[in-house]
Structures are given as C-alpha cells and as structure tokens.
Amino acid sequence: MTGLLAQLGSWGIETLTRLGRAHLLLLPMMRGFLDILRRPRLLLDQLFSVGVLTILIISVAGLFVGMVLGLQGFYILSRFGGETALGLMVAASLVRELGPVLTALLFAGRAGSALTAEIGLMKATEQLSGLEMMAVNPEHRVLAPRFFAGFISVPLLAAIFSMLGVLGGWMVGGGMLSVDQGAFWNGMQNGIDFHDDIINGVIKSVVFGFVCTWIAIFQGYDCVPTSEGVSRATTRTVVHSSLAVLGLDFVLTALMFS
Amino acid sequence: MKQPESKQQSTPLVRIRGLRFRRGSRWIFDGLDVDIPLGRVTAIMGPSGTGKTTLLKLIGGQLRPDEGTIEVDGENVHALSTPELYRLRMRMGMLFQSGALLTDISVFENVAFPLREHTRLTESMLRKLVLLKLEAVGLRGARDLMPSELSGGMARRVALARAIALDPMMIMYDEPFTGQDPISMGVLVQLIRRLNDAARITSIVVSHDVAETLEIADQVYVISNGKVVESGSPAQLQESGGEWTRQFIQGLPDGPVPFHYPGPGLQEDLLEKSL
Numbered sequence: 001m002t003g004l005l006a007q008l009g010s011w012g013i014e015t016l017t018r019l020g021r022a023h024l025l026l027l028p029m030m031r032g033f034l035d036i037l038r039r040p041r042l043l044l045d046q047l048f049s050v051g052v053l054t055i056l057i058i059s060v061a062g063l064f065v066g067m068v069l070g071l072q073g074f075y076i077l078s079r080f081g082g083e084t085a086l087g088l089m090v091a092a093s094l095v096r097e098l099g100p101v102l103t104a105l106l107f108a109g110r111a112g113s114a115l116t117a118e119i120g121l122m123k124a125t126e127q128l129s130g131l132e133m134m135a136v137n138p139e140h141r142v143l144a145p146r147f148f149a150g151f152i153s154v155p156l157l158a159a160i161f162s163m164l165g166v167l168g169g170w171m172v173g174g175g176m177l178s179v180d181q182g183a184f185w186n187g188m189q190n191g192i193d194f195h196d197d198i199i200n201g202v203i204k205s206v207v208f209g210f211v212c213t214w215i216a217i218f219q220g221y222d223c224v225p226t227s228e229g230v231s232r233a234t235t236r237t238v239v240h241s242s243l244a245v246l247g248l249d250f251v252l253t254a255l256m257f258s
Numbered sequence: 259m260k261q262p263e264s265k266q267q268s269t270p271l272v273r274i275r276g277l278r279f280r281r282g283s284r285w286i287f288d289g290l291d292v293d294i295p296l297g298r299v300t301a302i303m304g305p306s307g308t309g310k311t312t313l314l315k316l317i318g319g320q321l322r323p324d325e326g327t328i329e330v331d332g333e334n335v336h337a338l339s340t341p342e343l344y345r346l347r348m349r350m351g352m353l354f355q356s357g358a359l360l361t362d363i364s365v366f367e368n369v370a371f372p373l374r375e376h377t378r379l380t381e382s383m384l385r386k387l388v389l390l391k392l393e394a395v396g397l398r399g400a401r402d403l404m405p406s407e408l409s410g411g412m413a414r415r416v417a418l419a420r421a422i423a424l425d426p427m428m429i430m431y432d433e434p435f436t437g438q439d440p441i442s443m444g445v446l447v448q449l450i451r452r453l454n455d456a457a458r459i460t461s462i463v464v465s466h467d468v469a470e471t472l473e474i475a476d477q478v479y480v481i482s483n484g485k486v487v488e489s490g491s492p493a494q495l496q497e498s499g500g501e502w503t504r505q506f507i508q509g510l511p512d513g514p515v516p517f518h519y520p521g522p523g524l525q526e527d528l529l530e531k532s533l
Contacts, residue, residue, distance in 0.1 A: 130358030133318055134372045134420075135347040141375075 022218040025139070029217070032137075032144020042145040050111045050146065050213075051153030055160060057110055058103060062094075062161035065102060066168025069093055073169070074177050083173075084183035088191035090169030091162075095192065095201045096257075099162035101249050104208035107154055108241035112216035115146055116237040119220025120230035128221075143217050150216070154209025155202055162201070200256045207248060212241045271296040271428055271460045272317060277326035278484075279309070279316060286312055288484035290326070294428075299454050299461040301475035303468070305506065305515060308481050310464040311355070314430045317462070318352060319343045331427065348376055351421030351429040351459075355436060357413035359405040365392070365416050366401040372423045391419040395449060411442025418449060428460035429453070435467040443467075447474055468507055472496070480506060482515075 036043045073089045119142065122128050128138040166188070173179040192198065216237045223233035272294035279287045286309035294300045302310050315321045317328055319335045328335045333346060359368050369388045373379060379387065392398040395415040405413060414434060421429050431450060435443050451474045454461045465471045472478065472492040479489045480503050488495060488503045495503060505513035521527070 125361070126354045126356050126358040127360055129315075129320060130352070130354055130360075130417075132320055133347055133350065133352040133354075134375065135344040136372075136375050137344070 018222065021222060022214070025143070025218055025221065026214065028137070028139035029144045029147045032140035033148065035140045036145055036148060042141070043148055046145045046149035047153060050115065050149040051156065054107060054111050054153065054157055057106055058157045058161050059164050061102060061106055062099075062164035063168040065098055065161075066090060066094065066165030066170075067172045068168075069098075069165065070169035070172030070177070074173055074179065083177075083179050085187050085191075086169070086173045086179050087166075087184035087186070087188035090173070091166050091188045091192050092197060094162040094165040094169075095197050097201075097249070097253070099158045099165065100201055100204035100208055101245060103158040103161045103205060104154060104212050104245040105242055107150070107157060107209070108212045108216070108238055108245070111150065111153070112212050112237050112241050113234045115150070115213070115216040116220040116223070116234045117230055119143070119146070119217060120223040120225070120233050123221065123223065124225035124227070124230060143221060147213050147217055150213025151206075151209045154212065155205040158201070158205035158208075196257075200252075203256075204249065204252050207252065208245050211244050211248065215241045215244065269296045270294055271331055272462070273327075273329040274317075275327050275329075277316065277323050277328065279312065279321065279323045285484050287316075287323075287326075290481070290485060292479055292486060294460060294462055295477065296460055297454075297458045298476040299450065299463060299474050301463045301465060301471045301478045302481060303464075303466060303471060303478055303506070304481040304487075305466060309484070310466075310481070311432050313481075314352065314432055314462065314464055317430065318347065318350060348372075348424055349427045351424070351426040353414065353417050353421050353429060353431045353434055355433040357405070357410075357417040359408075359413055359417055359420070361405050363404075364401065365397065365403050365405070365408070368405065368416060369401075369419045369423055372420060376424060387423070388419075391423055392416075394422070394453075395419045396445070409442070411438050411445065414438075414442075414446060415449065418446075418453075422453060422457070422459070425457070426459065428462065431461065431463045431465070433465055433467075434463065435465055435470045443470055450474055468509070472507075482506075 069090045070086065073086050073093075074083060077083050077085055077089065119128075122142065128142065131138045131141060170181075170184060174181045174184050219233040219237045219240070220230075223229045270293035272292070274290055274292040277287045277290040277292075278285065290313075292302070292313075302313060304310055312321065316323055317330065317335065319338070322336055330346060331349070333342075335343065335346065338346060359365075360371065363371070366388055369391050370384055373384050373387060377384075389398055389401070392401055395418050397412060397415055397419065400408065400412060400416070405416070408416065418429075434446050434450065438446065447470050450461060450463065453459055454474075463471055463475065472495070475492055477489070478492055478495050480487045480495065482502060488498055488500050490498075496507060498504060498507070502514040504510070505515060511517050522530075
C-alpha cells in the first residue's frame with residue numbers, strides 16, 4: 001500500500017514537473033517572435049512544412065467527412081421530411097465541431113509527430129547543443145518559428161477542412177440524393193450565425209493549434225535524446241494532443257454554447 | 259596586442275576551481291581544479307563515464323556546477339547573464355563528437371551559419387570566408403554536399419571549419435578521434451595541432467584515444483572519480499609511476515580500475531542460484 005502511494009506521489013511530482021517545464025518553455029518561444037519579425041523567412045519555411053504539407057490529408061479527410069455527414073444526415077432528416085435542412089446540419093456540424101476537432105487530431109498525427117521527431121532528433125544529434133555553443137538560442141531559432149507556424153496553420157487548415165466538408169456534403173446531398181440545391185445552400189446561409197458558429201469555431205481551432213503545437217514542441221525538446229526516447233515522445237505527442245483537444249473541446253463548447 | 263610567448267604559456271585562459279557537479283546522487287566532479295593555459299593544446303583524459311564531455315559543457319555554460327567556479331578569459335561563466343554568456347560563446351568554438359552539423363542545410367551553409375547569425379558581412383565576403391575555412395580543413399570541394407553525404411571524418415572536419423568560422427580564442431574538442439579510420443584520425447590530429455600553432459587558438463581536447471592525444475597535447479590532465487589523478491606533459495605521464503595512470507596509458511585490463519564490476523564472489527553467486 002505504501003509502495004503504491006509512493007509510486008502515485010512520484011508520478012504526480014514528475015507530471016507536475018513536466019507541466020512546469022512546458023510552461024517555462026512558452027516564455028522564450030514567445031520572445032522568439034521578435035527574431036521571426038527580423039527574419040520572416042524562418043516562419044515561412046516552417047509554414048510550408050507544418051501547414052502546406054498537411055493540406056492534402058486535411059482536404060481528403062474533410063471531403064469524406066462531409067460526404068458521410070451528407071449521407072447520414074439525409075437518412076435521419078428524411079424520416080421527418082426535413083431533407084432541406086441538410087445543408088445547415090452539415091455546415092453547423094463542420095464549422096462548430098468536426099472542422100476544428102478533426103483538423104487538430106489530424107494535425108497532431110501528421111505535423112505534431114513530425115515536429116516532435118525532428119526536434120527530438122536535433123537534440124539527440126547534438127544540433128541544439130551545437131546552436132547553443134554557437135551563441136544561437138535554439139528556443140528562438142528552432143522552436144519559435146515552428147510554434148508560430150503551427151499556431152497559424154491549424155485555423156487555416158480547419159477552414160479548408162470545413163469548406164471541403166461542406167462541398168462533400170453538397171456533392172452527396174445535392175448530387176447523389178437529390179436534395180434541393182437551393183434549399184441546401186439557403187438553409188445553410190440562414191442557419192449559420194457568423195458569431196455563434198464561425199467565430200466560435202475559429203476560436204476553437206486557434207486554441208487547438210496553440211495546444212497541439214506546444215505539446216509537440218515540448219515533447220521533442222524535453223525528450224530523452226535516444227532513439228527510444230524520441231519514439232516515446234512522438235507517441236506522447238499524439239496521445240496528449242488528442243486527449244487535450246477532446247477535453248478542451250468539451251470545455252469550450254460548454255462555455256460557448258451553454 | 260599579442261602577449262609575449264612566456265606570458266601566454268603561463269596565463270590560464272580557463273581556470274577551474276573546486277568544481278563539484280552531480281547527476282542524481284552520483285558526484286561526477288568532486289573538487290576538480292584545472293588550469294587550461296593560453297595558446298596551448300591541453301588534453302583531458304580518462305576512461306568513459308568520467309565526465310569529460312560534461313566538463314566541456316560546464317566550461318561552455320551549458321551545465322551549471324553545484325559548487326566551484328569556472329573562469330574563461332577572466333569571466334566567471336556561471337555568473338554571466340544570458341546575453342553575456344552568448345557573447346563569451348562567440349569567442350569559443352566546440353567540436354561535438356557527432357559533428358552536430360545542421361542536417362537540412364549544405365556544408366557551405368553549415369560553415370556560413372555562425373557568420374550569418376553574428377555578422378553583417380556581404381554575401382561575397384561571406385563566401386570567401388567560408389571557402390577559406392573549408393580550404394583549411396581540406397573540404398572546399400565538398401561545399402555543396404549535404405551532411406548526410408559526408409563520411410564521419412569529413413563531417414567532423416566540416417564541424418571544425420564551422421567552429422573556427424568566427425575566429426574563436428579557444429576550441430573544445432569532444433572525442434575528436436572516436437570512430438575514425440586511421441587516415442581521418444591522422445588528418446584530425448594534424449588539423450588540431452596546425453590550427454593551434456597557426457592561429458594561436460587555445461585547444462582543449464577531451465579524449466580517451468591515448469596515442470593520438472599524447473601526440474598533440476602540450477599538457478595532459480588525467481581525471482578519475484571526479485578528481486585530477488595526474489597532470490603534466492605527455493612525456494611525464496608516460497613515465498608516470500602512478501598505478502592508475504599506467505593502467506590507463508598502457509590500456510591494461512585490470513588494475514585500479516577493476517576488470518570485474520563490483521559484486522558478490524563467483525562461488526557465492528553460483529551457490530545462491532543453485533539453491
């Protein structure tokens with residue numbers, strides 16, 4: 001019993017310590033923004049590798065999720081003769097929930113894990129130490145551009161996800177299932193509120209982008225610099241990001257729509 | 259102004275006093291005193307795990323000691339603010355065991371990196387400087403290669419070119435000969451000596467490759483159990499009567515550093531298992 005309590009205590013202390021280190025890392029990363037202003041090329045390079053290279057998976061996923069929403073929505077709504085509300089249902093689901101959440105989950109899997117592995121390997125191969133010894137702050141030079149690239153990319157990727165999702169829903173509803181196209185678009189236009197739906201969706205994706213990128217970068221920077229350590233850190237990035245996104249989604253939804 | 263030779267040789271550029279540092283409950287250094295003289299090659303030797311690389315990280319301010327002081331060029335490294343420490347590091351070079359080249363940029367860009375970060379040289383001036391540095395290590399022709407296309411020895415030479423890019427006052431070499439073939443090793447031995455003699459760069463070589471290190475060192479410190487066991491010129495060490503130093507220099511399998519890891523006796527262990 002005592003051993004169990006000791007283990008629990010040790011785990012608690014270790015978790016709190018890591019959480020503390022993660023918060024301490026935020027400050028220098030924020031300060032690194034000044035370096036980015038002086039050399040925007042650093043940010044542009046990362047926007048490409050973190051954001052642009054994630055567009056394909058986001059686009060394909062968005063399209064298919066929209067198509068499935070169109071199908072499922074049609075079968076349920078048609079029971080009540082409400083097929084004309086299909087556009088509203090698809091758009092609201094995407095903009096409010098699925099767009100930000102699924103984008104963040106996919107981002108954590110594709111770009112987040114890549115960020116962790118890259119930074120972890122830079123640590124394992126002493127590249128970060130090398131930068132320090134060249135009087136270059138790795139938190140400003142390496143971490144900050146990646147952090148801001150992730151932070152900027154996720155809301156834009158979520159917008160692409162939602163846009164293609166709506167397109168997928170329309171292709172199924174309007175194309176395959178003969179839902180009236182006017183009703184589809186009209187219902188969407190009338191039903192979607194700019195502040196309640198779109199702005200709240202954007203806020204969610206901004207928060208998710210911040211959290212997912214922060215977790216990915218911290219895990220890479222804090223990993224044990226061995227192949228096993230990098231592998232564990234990459235796994236932790238995906239697991240922690242996914243749990244954080246799902247948990248935060250509930251909290252944000254409760255705050256925004258209650 | 260250049261100091262006279264005798265003064266250069268007697269003035270320590272790095273002065274370590276009463277250094278204590280631990281990882282967990284294990285003391286890596288327990289009252290270490292070392293002087294690195296200006297303009298000479300000083301070797302820090304000792305078996306694996308004695309904290310040689312840790313010592314370089316302490317000198318470079320990447321780690322903080324539990325007790326004691328490290329002064330580089332008269333500045334207490336661990337009392338400096340971050341900008342002051344970074345300014346001091348611009349006058350230090352370090353050659354990492356792995357080379358630590360940035361893997362996503364070419365050889366040329368790796369050597370140009372510190373110049374781009376810390377100077378405002380024109381592109382043509384920067385190109386000339388980088389080519390001269392690469393020429394010094396014999397790799398001007400490899401400037402367009404990526405780090406993944408280099409052999410281990412070439413990577414270390416590129417890292418050396420990068421380390422001297424800002425004309426530092428001293429260079430720290432972390433196990434420069436480990437894993438090198440005889441030709442690369444010979445090249446690195448010559449380069450370290452030549453750079454030291456030609457540019458009057460103070461060199462600290464951390465290594466357990468005895469023959470190569472003794473060939474180029476002016477002064478050697480042998481460390482074990484967190485303390486300096488012996489120090490002196492290579493000739494003095496080779497003639498040392500100290501048991502520990504003799505075992506290390508001659509590579510004897512048993513001695514003060516035992517062949518067997520401490521544990522219960524063999525008979526006791528075998529009997530216990532058969533019960």
